[in-house]
Amino acid sequence: MNSIATFFTGNGALFSPSRTAPAPTAQPAVATEAATPAVAVETLCKKYGTHWAVDEVNFIVPKGWTVGLLGGNGAGKTTTIAMIMGLVVPTVGRAMVLGHDMATERHKVLKRMNFESPYVALPARLTVRENLNVFGRLYGVPGIKQKIEELAEEFGLGDIMDRLTGRLSAGQKTRVAVAKALINDPDVLVLDEPTASLDPDRADWVRSRLRAYQQRKGATILMSSHNMLEVEQLCDFVVIMSRGRVVALGTCRELAEQFQCKNLDEVFIKLARGA
Amino acid sequence: MTDSINRMAAMTARYYYLLRSSWLRLLELVYWPAMQMLVWGFLYTYLYDSKSSMASTGGMLLGAVLLWDVLFRGQLGFSFTFLEEIWSRNLANLMMSPLQPAELAASLMLMSLIRLLIGTIPVTLLVFVLFGFNIYALGFGLIAFFINLVITGWAIGLVVSGMIIRQGLGAESLAYSIMILVLPLCCVYYPVWVLPLWLQPAAWSLTPTYVFEGMRAILIDGMLRTDLMVECFALNLVYLTVAFTAFMLLLRSARHKGVLLTMGE
Numbered sequence: 001m002n003s004i005a006t007f008f009t010g011n012g013a014l015f016s017p018s019r020t021a022p023a024p025t026a027q028p029a030v031a032t033e034a035a036t037p038a039v040a041v042e043t044l045c046k047k048y049g050t051h052w053a054v055d056e057v058n059f060i061v062p063k064g065w066t067v068g069l070l071g072g073n074g075a076g077k078t079t080t081i082a083m084i085m086g087l088v089v090p091t092v093g094r095a096m097v098l099g100h101d102m103a104t105e106r107h108k109v110l111k112r113m114n115f116e117s118p119y120v121a122l123p124a125r126l127t128v129r130e131n132l133n134v135f136g137r138l139y140g141v142p143g144i145k146q147k148i149e150e151l152a153e154e155f156g157l158g159d160i161m162d163r164l165t166g167r168l169s170a171g172q173k174t175r176v177a178v179a180k181a182l183i184n185d186p187d188v189l190v191l192d193e194p195t196a197s198l199d200p201d202r203a204d205w206v207r208s209r210l211r212a213y214q215q216r217k218g219a220t221i222l223m224s225s226h227n228m229l230e231v232e233q234l235c236d237f238v239v240i241m242s243r244g245r246v247v248a249l250g251t252c253r254e255l256a257e258q259f260q261c262k263n264l265d266e267v268f269i270k271l272a273r274g275a
Numbered sequence: 276m277t278d279s280i281n282r283m284a285a286m287t288a289r290y291y292y293l294l295r296s297s298w299l300r301l302l303e304l305v306y307w308p309a310m311q312m313l314v315w316g317f318l319y320t321y322l323y324d325s326k327s328s329m330a331s332t333g334g335m336l337l338g339a340v341l342l343w344d345v346l347f348r349g350q351l352g353f354s355f356t357f358l359e360e361i362w363s364r365n366l367a368n369l370m371m372s373p374l375q376p377a378e379l380a381a382s383l384m385l386m387s388l389i390r391l392l393i394g395t396i397p398v399t400l401l402v403f404v405l406f407g408f409n410i411y412a413l414g415f416g417l418i419a420f421f422i423n424l425v426i427t428g429w430a431i432g433l434v435v436s437g438m439i440i441r442q443g444l445g446a447e448s449l450a451y452s453i454m455i456l457v458l459p460l461c462c463v464y465y466p467v468w469v470l471p472l473w474l475q476p477a478a479w480s481l482t483p484t485y486v487f488e489g490m491r492a493i494l495i496d497g498m499l500r501t502d503l504m505v506e507c508f509a510l511n512l513v514y515l516t517v518a519f520t521a522f523m524l525l526l527r528s529a530r531h532k533g534v535l536l537t538m539g540e
Contacts, residue, residue, distance in 0.1 A: 048533065079533065085371055088533040111373045119536050121364040123293065130292040137285030138372040140278055164296070180368075 036099040038063045038188050038220035039084060043093035046079050046244075053079045055244035056093070061237075063187075066214055066221040068231040070264075071241035072272045077224045078119070080241070081192055084222065085115055097188055109188075111139060116181040117192035121173070124166025128157060128176050131165055132183060139184035151179040154209060170197035178206055182213055189213075191223040195230060203227070207234055228265040238264065240271055247271055282374050286382035290356055294390075304394040308344050312398050315340045316406040335494050336464065337408045341399065342420055342490060343463045346483055347454050348394050349428025350435070352387035354450035357436040361444060367536050376526055380519060383436070384429050391425065416493050419504040420486045426511040427482045430518035437525030443534060463487050482507050482514065 039061035046054040054076040061067045071077045082088040084095045086106035095102045100109045122131045129148060136144040152158050155175050160168060165176060174197055181189060194210065195203035207230060214221055225231050231238060232252045240248040240255070248255055248271060252264045261267045294300055315337055322333040360366045369379065399410050411417060435453055438446040461483040462470070470478055478484045485507035492500045529535055 046533065053533075078536065082533065082536045087367060087370055087530065087535045089527075089530045107373070107375065110371065113371070115371055117367070117536070119364070120367040122368065123289065123359070123363040123365050125296045125363070126289065126292045130289075134285050134289040134292070135368070135372065137288065138282050138369075138374055140281060140373065 036063075037061060037096075038065070038098060039067075039222055040096040041080070041084065041093070042096070044080065044083060044090050044095055045092040046076075046083060046088060047091040052244050054083070054090075057241070057244075057246050059239050059246065059249065061220055061222055063220050064214075064218045065236045066223070066234050068235035068238045069222060069224045069241065070226075070228075070231065070238060070268060071224075074243075075241040076244040077241055078117075078192065079244075081115075081117075081190055081222070081224060085113070085190055086110075111184065112187045113190065114139070114181045114184055114186040115190040115192070116174075116177045116194055118196050119192065122165050122177060122180060124164065126165055127162050128165055128168070129161045131176065132180060135180050136183050141184050147183060151183065155179045171199065171202050174198055175202070175206065178209070185217055185219075187217075187219055189219055189221045191221060193225055194223060195225075195227060203230065210234065228263065228268055232264050240268070242271060278373070279375070279378055282372075282378050283382050283385070286374065286379065287385055290359075290382070290386040290389075293359060301393065304390055305397050308348065308394050308398045309401060311344065312337075312340065312402050313405075316402055316408070319406055319408065334408060335491060337402065337406070338410060338413070338490050338494060339463050339487060341395070341402070341410050342424060342486060343458075343461075343483075344398075345391065345395060345421060346424040346428050346461075346486075349387055349391050349425045350431045350454055351428075351450065352390035352394075353383050353429055353432025354435045354439075356383050356386045356390070357432070358439065358447065358450060361439060361447075366440075370535055376523060377519070380433060380522065383432065387429060387432065388425060391428075413490070413493055414499075416489060416499045416504075419499075419501075419508075420490060423482060423486050423504065423507045423511055426508075426515055430511070430514040433515075433518040433522045437522040440522075440529045440535070441525040441532070457481055457483070460484070461487060466491060480510075482511050485510070 037060045039059075041057055041059050044054055044057040045052060057076070057080060059067075069077050069080065079088060080095075083090050084097065084102060086095075086097075086102035089103045097106075098109050098112060100106065102109075122135075126134070132148045132151065133144060136147060141147050148161075152161055155178065157172075157175060157179060160172055160176075165173065168176065174195065178191075178194060181191070189210075191210075195206050198206060210221065211234060213219060221234070223231075223234070235252065237251055238249060238255060239246055248258070248267070250258065255261075255267045256263055259267045259270050261270060319333040319337045322336075360369060402408050402410065413420070431453060435446070435449045438449055460470075460474070460478045461481050462478055463483070467475055467478050467484060467488060485503045489500045489503045489507075492498050492503070
């Protein structure tokens with residue numbers, strides 16, 4: 001467990017000593033593409049006013065892994081994800097994706113990323129087909145018409161392709177949003193509550209699609225979720241946050257053993273109640 | 276470069292789909308300018324028919340209203356097209372895509388132009404048919420006026436959009452109200468010399484003033500003031516550069532403040 005946790009926290013320190021300076025990176029200045037982790041979060045901090053929403057977070061996501069970012073409401077997950085996506089600039093530290101600092105070089109890597117979040121919606125007045133067409137073209141997807149048909153087939157969107165996105169059910173919207181997130185075959189996929197509004201059957205179906213995509217493409221997935229069963233099914237590794245800090249990390253089994261719990265659900269509750 | 280053009284084409288397609296999705300939206304583009312021109316057109320007819328000393332000002336009034344609408348609708352078209360992204364909570368999707376801010380701005384400019392042409396061309400024809408006022412008689416001057424006013428509209432739209440990114444929907448009302456702020460100094464309906472001397476430099480610092488003075492020069496003296504148009508264009512380039520810089524700074528500030536993800540909520 002220690003070895004894998006050390007790998008995930010980069011330099012071996014879960015909490016770095018100071019938030020005033022970025023943690024030194026152990027990687028050489030010019031890292032090879034293969035050796036570069038998909039995501040590297042180094043001494044990441046974000047301060048809003050006097051409140052540290054994210055406080056010295058360190059972790060590394062190797063390529064091809066699926067990592068769950070967990071925590072209660074206000075734990076700092078969404079802010080961390082926003083910094084990894086480059087939508088929020090860190091106060092201290094940095095978030096690197098495929099070797100590029102997302103605060104300053106995000107344009108170099110955005111074509112290889114995609115995301116889905118309940119905070120964001122696709123334009124309601126456009127049909128599903130129009131939305132997929134627009135985003136496919138934005139990402140420079142070759143053979144966009146064929147790609148849209150493939151996604152429609154894979155996500156069972158055939159009968160809703162020409163309906164306005166705003167008139168779909170919550171579950172249908174989620175499926176369309178996930179289809180949009182996969183339109184450019186991203187190397188790094190960031191998912192915020194990917195199955196939040198789906199019934200258990202549809203949620204399981206979407207999980208199977210994500211797992212199939214991850215295995216087919218060898219993609220890296222970073223996801224936040226409140227569904228512990230989902231995390232256990234999908235994630236190779238879990239990072240748990242509380243009050244802006246990483247409080248535990250490991251595989252689901254390792255965390256259960258560490259906190260003497262039966263499953264991740266119990267670990268989460270134990271940590272949320274201040275264990 | 277090709278990628279950049281493709282992304283701008285994608286954004287134009289996105290706005291075209293939006294316009295196409297509702298005939299009410301299309302109608303609205305024509306509705307407001309048409310209603311406004313009807314009111315001013317009837318006033319023009321009244322002044323013309325009354326043979327009063329005001330009769331000669333009727334044409335100028337109508338021309339001024341038409342050109343003011345170009346400026347107003349140009350800015351509104353830019354800002355509203357941008358606001359669509361906020362209202363639909365789509366901004367983060369765009370910011371996470373390879374679309375560059377300059378490409379987004381260029382797409383908004385193009386869409387503002389398209390909306391403007393959809394709104395104004397039918398109205399100019401309506402004014403000609405109903406009131407016999409032919410704005411196209413301004414000739415080459417009309418093209419120079421149009422280009423300058425559209426660029427000013429874009430510059431103001433860029434600043435308004437930047438403010439909305441930075442401040443959220445609390446700044447939405449700027450899209451409707453900011454033009455009223457410059458209206459008194461732009462000398463739309465009266466010449467610059469009417470203003471107090473100390474206020475005239477402020478008027479000449481605004482690009483629309485050059486256009487409306489130029490329009491009066493054509494209608495009163497039959498003379499195209501190319502000097503005014505060249506000065507106006509040069510000033511517009513400065514304003515557009517400043518506005519784009521402001522847009523980028525406000526966007527950067529929004530990324531520091533962390534408002535992009537929840538924009539529209």
